[in-house]
Amino acid sequence: MAETATVAGQTRYDAVAYPATVFSATHPERLATIARLHGLVAPPVETARVLEIGGGDGVNLIGMAAAYPNATFYNFDLSAAAIARGAALIRATGLTNIRMEVGDILDAVGSLEGPFDYVIAHGVYAWVPEHVRPAVMQLIGRVLAPEGIAFISYNALPGGHLRRVIRDLLFHHVGHIEDPVEKMQRAHDVLLDFGRARENDRPVMAGMREVARPMMRQQIAVLYHDELGGEWHPQALSDVVATANAAGLAFLNDASPALAYDGLPGNDDDDAAIVRAAQTSDFGSMIFFHQTLLVRAGRRPSRRLVVDAMRSLFVASSVQRLGPDIFKFEQSDFVVGDADLADTLEMLGKVWPRRVPIADLAATDDALEALFKLWTAEVVTLHAVPLPGTAEPGARPLASPLARAQIAIGQQNIYTLDHRVIAMEAAGPRAFLALLDGSRDRAQLATDWAASGHGDEVDVDAALRQLAAAVLILA
Ligand SMILES: C[S@@+](CC[C@H](N)C(=O)[O-])C[C@H]1O[C@@H](n2cnc3c(N)ncnc32)[C@H](O)[C@@H]1O
Structure with a gap:
């Protein structure tokens, strides 16, 4: 067994559950999008065969399986407790296209x-012992389809060196504590105290407190595994790629749009020079996290953006137009000088989260390059496939089986079909969603909605529109 057992046969992940969620950067449609920007063919997302290695309870894959019934998904993990939780959730959804x-x-x-x-x-990669890392790559090298794409995320160097200081500090204070709950809580308190600015802090101390702050904002169970786990080995990108190369795999890019120039520097350098330049920029930014994409060695990804490939993609954005050329995105305002681009952004903001086919924008190459830049700034998102689900619920509306299962077991953070998490606490929407099992027509919905005690909150059509806008309706 790769993990040190805590109790006979149990891993740390059995003893303390790793908080589950969905990760949009891992989604095949993100991987396909990036492959296409490199001019590569990517396997169709709707029918993809997807493997997750060490996916815990598999919620990430269950979210995908709920949205893509014709794709198939398989997750395996060392933790029997995590797999049992995932299997129970799969049973509650009734999904048949996923196994774990x-x-x-x-x-x-x-x-x-x-x-x-x-x-x-x-x-997984940075949290397993030394001898497991090459096995991860060999496994990918063996099972990846010829045109397949692999995603592997890890705590990275050199930023990991800084976190190592905080980890040592935590071990110093809580290393001796056996009880996991006490250990997590005490570690959180240590971080809270360390993260507080002191008068006369030297710049280096202020910097180290900055390093500690995101750690204390994590859920304490994540802290327990990610920072206090026995195995934690941040990796340099160049070492990760060397291990991948030895398994017949090659560097494509990072899955984060902000790092897209790593793999698309716009020159004709060979792969070794591309990876070296990316490693140089890692030193410049003290990077702490990578989401490296790999393809089979022998494929020839373009290192210049294939602008024409963008015409096969979709674009979305949640920007808001505040004035003729001023936009608001999340917490910041920015100016867009080009009037056509500004109109496109306004249109995208109005229909968000809908994804608009880029071909419909009839954009010039320059406009597409501008859109690409906005993607790297994470102002727009690019997608290989349209928004899953439907904006127009059918005669017998069917909601996401995962969302319905989550409602049935009382969860409040609901996974949307486009792999986001939304909080749904109010009883009304939850009761309505539960009715959308595909068996009721509008008349039956109206009757059952009225009987639910929430029927006077909103009428059936408006409730359907709201849930469709939240990307929770499958058909
Ligand atoms: C930090 S957790 C990440 C879980 C999940 N992928 C996520 O990101 O939320 C690491 C996972 O790797 C699993 N793991 C560790 N060693 C493993 C091995 N040798 N084989 C399979 N899974 C392993 C653990 O059980 C755990 O679920």
Whole structure:
């Protein structure tokens, strides 16, 4: 077994559950989008065969499986408790296109049958012992389809060196504590105290407190595993790529749009020079996290943006227009000088989260390059596929099976079909969503909605529109 057991047969992840969520950067449609920007063919998302390695309870894959019924998904993880939670959730959804099993990377490397179009290893690579890392790459190298894309995220160097200082500090204070709950709480208190600015802080101390602050904002169970786990080995990008190369894989890019120039520097350098330049920029930014995308060695990704490929993609944005050339995105305002681009952004903001086909924008190459820049600034999102689900619910509306299962078991953070999380606490929307199992027509919905005690809050059509806008309606 790769993990040190805590109690006989149990891993740390059995003892303390790793908080589950969905990660949009791991989604095959993100991977396909980036491959296309490099001029590569990517396997169709709607019918993809997707593997997640060490995916915990598999919520990330369940979210995808709910939205893409014709794609198939498989997750394995060493933690029996995590897999049991995931299997229970799958049963509650009724989904048949996803499987998960207890399994060890060290076994799977020799036995797992592929091929898979997309392989995801989120938050695993830096948290396993030394000898498991090459096995992760060999496994991917063995099961990845010829045109497949792999995603592998990890705590990175050199930023990891800074976190190491805080980790040492935490171990100093709580290393001796056995009880996981006490250990997590005490570690959180230590971080709270350390993160507080002091009068006369030297710049280096102010900087270290900055390093500690995001750590204390994490859920304490994440803190327990990510910062206090026995295995934590931040990796340099160049070492990760070297291990990937040895397994027949090659660097494509990072899954974060903000790092897209790593793989698309716009020159004709060979892969070794591309990775070296990306590593140089990692030193410049003291990077702490990477989401590296890999393809089979021998594929030839363009290192210049393939502008024409953008015409096959979709674009979305939640920007708001404040004035003729002023826009608001999240907390900041910015100016857009080009009038056509400004109109496009305004239109996108109005229909968000809908994704608009870029081909419909009839944009020039220059306009597409501007859109690409806005993507790297994370003001717009690019997508290989249209928004999943439907904006116009059918005769017998059907909501996401995952969202309905979550409502049934009382969860409040609901996963949308486009792989986001929304808080749904109010009883009315929850009761309405629960009715959308595909068996009721509008008349039956109206009757059952009235009987629910919430019927006077909003009429059936308006409630359907709201849930469709939240990307929760499948058909
Ligand atoms: C930090 S958690 C990440 C979980 C999930 N991928 C996420 O990002 O939320 C690391 C996961 O790797 C799993 N793991 C560790 N060693 C493993 C191995 N040898 N084989 C399979 N899974 C393993 C753990 O059980 C745990 O669920």
